[in-house]
Amino acid sequence: MQNKNKTLVKSMDLLQLFITHPALSLNDMVKLSGMPKTSVHRMLMSLEEMGFLARHEDGQYSLGLSFLQFGQLVADRLDIRQVALPIMQELRDDVGEAVNLIMKDGREAIYVEKVDTNHPVRLYTKIGRRSPLYAGDSRIILAFLPDQEREQYLRETELTPRGLGTITDKDKLRRILQKSREDGYTISRSELENDTAALAAPIFDHRGRVYAGLSVAGPDDRFQDERLPELSVKVVRAAEEISRKLGWEPSSRIPL
Amino acid sequence: MQNKNKTLVKSMDLLQLFITHPALSLNDMVKLSGMPKTSVHRMLMSLEEMGFLARHEDGQYSLGLSFLQFGQLVADRLDIRQVALPIMQELRDDVGEAVNLIMKDGREAIYVEKVDTNHPVRLYTKIGRRSPLYAGDSRIILAFLPDQEREQYLRETELTPRGLGTITDKDKLRRILQKSREDGYTISRSELENDTAALAAPIFDHRGRVYAGLSVAGPDDRFQDERLPELSVKVVRAAEEISRKLGWEPSSRIPL
DNA sequence: AATCTATGTTCCGAATAATGGAACGAAGAT
DNA sequence: ATCTTCGTTCCATTATTCGGAACATAGATT
Structure with a gap:
C-alpha cells in the first residue's frame, strides 16, 4: 500500500x-x-x-x-446473508431477542444482517452500521482472529469508551478474549450502548478462519446470569450451523 | 461542471x-x-x-x-420510502401484482423500493437497479418532466432496444409521452424485459414536480386491455396518495 | 435604497502528484 | 527447467491538482 x-x-x-x-x-x-x-x-x-x-x-x-x-449489489453478493437469514430467524423465534450478523471490515466490524424481535415494518436500522472490534458483540471476531493479527490490532488500537461497560484496559481485554476463545462465545454489557447486552459466537469459513459473528442482543435486564447457559448454547449452535453451511468442518477449527 | x-x-x-x-x-x-x-x-x-x-x-x-x-444511509434518509411502503403494500394486496417505486437519478431511473407478490424470503433483487428513462415503467417520470428538460433528454439520448417492445422512434415516444401526460399514467409491454408489462403513475412533490414513479408490474398476459381501466385507476390513486403525503396539493400540478 | 455578509464560482502561476513505459519478481503452467 | 501470467516497483516527464485571491450572487441588515 x-x-x-x-x-x-x-x-x-x-x-x-x-x-x-x-x-x-x-x-x-x-x-x-x-x-x-x-x-x-x-x-x-x-x-x-x-x-x-x-x-x-x-x-x-x-x-x-x-x-x-452498489449497496444492493454488495448485499446480494454476500452469500452468508442468504445462508444465515433463516437460521437467524429461527434463533430469534426461539430466544425472543434480536439477532445480528457481524463481519470484520478492516479495523472495524460492520452489521451485515439483522432480524428484529418486534417486526413492525422492516426498519433495518442497524444494517451497515460500524462499530469497533474491541467492544460489544463484534469482539467475538477479534477473539478468534489469528494470534498475530489480534495482537497487532491490540497494539495499534486505542480503547475509547463507548458506554459505561466498555473495556478500556488492554490486559483486561486480553483476558476476556482468551476466555471467549475457551468458552466459544462472549458476552458484553453496556459496552457500545448503555443498558444493552449481547451474547455472540464466531462463524468460521471453510478454511477455519473467523468469517463473521452471530449475536443475540437486547436490554441488559434480559441477559442475567441464569439465562446465559441456555442462550450461549443456542447461539453457539446456530453459529456452528452457519459455519457448516459455509463449508466449515469442526476439524478445521483453529486450535486454541 | x-x-x-x-x-x-x-x-x-x-x-x-x-x-x-x-x-x-x-x-x-x-x-x-x-x-x-x-x-x-x-x-x-x-x-x-x-x-x-x-x-x-x-x-x-x-x-x-x-x-x-452508505447504501443503508441513503435508504434510511429517503423519506419517500417510508411514506410509500404501506401504500405500496396495500396496492400490492389489492391488485396482486408487484409494486415498484422508481426515482430519477441523472439520465437514468433507479428502483428505490419494491414489494413483491410472492413473499418467500425477501429478495429485493430489483432495488438499486437502474434503467433508462425512455423505456418501461420509469418512462412515467420522463413524461412529466418539464418540457425543456424532457426535450433535452430526448435530443441527447439514443433509444437502444432492450426488449421486443422497446420504443426506438423518438417521435413515437413523444406521442406516447404526450398521451401519458393526458391519461396520468403509462403502460409498457416488453420494453425492458420480454413478456413483462407495467403500468405506472407519477408521484409529485410539494412543488408540483415529478418526484418519483409508482408502478405495478408483472407477466404480460395479466395486463390485458380489459384490466387496464381498473389497474390504472388504482395505481393513479395510490400515487396521488403518496404525492399528498409528500406535501403535494392537486392545485400545484403542472398544467398539461 | 445602500451596504454588509455569507456562500458559491472562476482564475492562474507554482508546486505537486499522477502518469505510464519498462523492468523486476513471484507463482503457476507447460 | 523454461515459459507464461500477473502483480509490483522504479523513475523521469508532464499533466493535474493546489490554493490564495478576486469575483459573482443573493440574502440579510441598517
Whole structure:
C-alpha cells in the first residue's frame, strides 16, 4: 500500500462527513474537513459526476442514489446473508431477542444482517452500521482472529469508551478474549450502548478462519446470569450451523 | 461542471466494472477498462483504502462493505420510502401484482423500493437497479418532466432496444409521452424485459414536480386491455396518495 | 435604497502528484 | 527447467491538482 492517489483518498474524507450529516453545503464541508474551499469545490464536482453525491436545488449535497445500487449489489453478493437469514430467524423465534450478523471490515466490524424481535415494518436500522472490534458483540471476531493479527490490532488500537461497560484496559481485554476463545462465545454489557447486552459466537469459513459473528442482543435486564447457559448454547449452535453451511468442518477449527 | 478531478472520475470506471462482475483481478480490470496497468494498480490501492473495494486472499477484488453502510444511509434518509411502503403494500394486496417505486437519478431511473407478490424470503433483487428513462415503467417520470428538460433528454439520448417492445422512434415516444401526460399514467409491454408489462403513475412533490414513479408490474398476459381501466385507476390513486403525503396539493400540478 | 455578509464560482502561476513505459519478481503452467 | 501470467516497483516527464485571491450572487441588515 505504498502508491496512492492522494486526491482519491482525500475525497473519502468528504464522503465520510455524510455518515453523520444527512446534507451539507460546500461551506459546511470546508469547515468540517478543514480543506481549502477550491479543493473541496473541485472534488464535489467530481463526486457529483460519479453519482456519489447529489446536489439539491438549494445547493445542499447529500449521498447519491448510486450508493443504493452498489449497496444492493454488495448485499446480494454476500452469500452468508442468504445462508444465515433463516437460521437467524429461527434463533430469534426461539430466544425472543434480536439477532445480528457481524463481519470484520478492516479495523472495524460492520452489521451485515439483522432480524428484529418486534417486526413492525422492516426498519433495518442497524444494517451497515460500524462499530469497533474491541467492544460489544463484534469482539467475538477479534477473539478468534489469528494470534498475530489480534495482537497487532491490540497494539495499534486505542480503547475509547463507548458506554459505561466498555473495556478500556488492554490486559483486561486480553483476558476476556482468551476466555471467549475457551468458552466459544462472549458476552458484553453496556459496552457500545448503555443498558444493552449481547451474547455472540464466531462463524468460521471453510478454511477455519473467523468469517463473521452471530449475536443475540437486547436490554441488559434480559441477559442475567441464569439465562446465559441456555442462550450461549443456542447461539453457539446456530453459529456452528452457519459455519457448516459455509463449508466449515469442526476439524478445521483453529486450535486454541 | 468545468473543474474536475480526473483521477477521481476515472476511478468510477473501475467501480462500474463491478456492477456486472462480482469479482475482478487487476489484470481483468486492465483489460476491461483499457487503462495502463500502473494507473489501475494505483487506483486499486486507493479504492481499497477507501473501503470501496476489498481484496481477497487470491488477489481478486470485489465491492467493499462500505457500500453496505452508505447504501443503508441513503435508504434510511429517503423519506419517500417510508411514506410509500404501506401504500405500496396495500396496492400490492389489492391488485396482486408487484409494486415498484422508481426515482430519477441523472439520465437514468433507479428502483428505490419494491414489494413483491410472492413473499418467500425477501429478495429485493430489483432495488438499486437502474434503467433508462425512455423505456418501461420509469418512462412515467420522463413524461412529466418539464418540457425543456424532457426535450433535452430526448435530443441527447439514443433509444437502444432492450426488449421486443422497446420504443426506438423518438417521435413515437413523444406521442406516447404526450398521451401519458393526458391519461396520468403509462403502460409498457416488453420494453425492458420480454413478456413483462407495467403500468405506472407519477408521484409529485410539494412543488408540483415529478418526484418519483409508482408502478405495478408483472407477466404480460395479466395486463390485458380489459384490466387496464381498473389497474390504472388504482395505481393513479395510490400515487396521488403518496404525492399528498409528500406535501403535494392537486392545485400545484403542472398544467398539461 | 445602500451596504454588509455569507456562500458559491472562476482564475492562474507554482508546486505537486499522477502518469505510464519498462523492468523486476513471484507463482503457476507447460 | 523454461515459459507464461500477473502483480509490483522504479523513475523521469508532464499533466493535474493546489490554493490564495478576486469575483459573482443573493440574502440579510441598517
